[in-house]
Amino acid sequence: MKLATWNVNSLNVRLPQMLDWLAANPVDVLVLQETKLTDDKFPAAEIEAAGYQVQWFGQKTYNGVALLSRSGASDIVKNLPGLDDPQARVIAATVDGVRCIGAYFPNGQAPDSDKFVYKMAWLEALQRFLAVELQTYEKLVLMGDFNIAPTDADVYDPIAWAGQIHCTPEERGHFQAMLEQGMVDAFRLFEQPPKSWSWWDYRNLAFRKNQGLRIDHILVSQSLKGQVKACVIDKLPRKNERPSDHAPVIVELA
């Protein structure tokens, strides 16, 4: 079973690229972030024509998530229970006995901003949700755009980024807390190329210079850890014309 996550930065713009990518990478589950589409404008027919079932939850201009699956998806949850959130950031479903949570974590903008306060509250609500989900579903995958670089090894210039958004001790503490809840960073189960990133700024030729961050992640629950066969970042779509600024991350389960 293969699962993937991709922040497409507007599904309206990236739909053809996403369909091309799925044709070349026929994963069983794909979660999307930053669809930026209201639910009435979601391109469900095109996705279904490609052989996928799809659940979606969006809004205008910002955020928006979706979950595509080859098999049927059940027990759909949209957004975090207990958090009165006007922003569409979470979609969860059970597919082939695996609980899949797709999430677009808040950016946070700057550590001294109101958006950072929101990010912290959102992260606390996510961990409460995760704890409940783990009690119900032993096989669980949490994947998406975390907007957290977990360690300095996930940052192209750790000195410049020290204490900056995505790299603050508070954000990294929340990431560690999820590991302490029993989740495992699938990417780090394997030896990886040095300077592996999942996001590169559009500006300043960052992709060409490989100046990026690893902020898109796939965490698996402890009982799935032994089944993880591979986890890779696919940089190829970042080389497209009009690419998303993020690359997909893929995990393979036995």
Add this chain to the structure above:
DNA sequence: ATGACTCCCAGTGGGAGA
């Protein structure tokens, strides 16, 4: 470097992203 690029909604500019 108060920047750079891209997307969106706007409406001939500005916010947000990361």
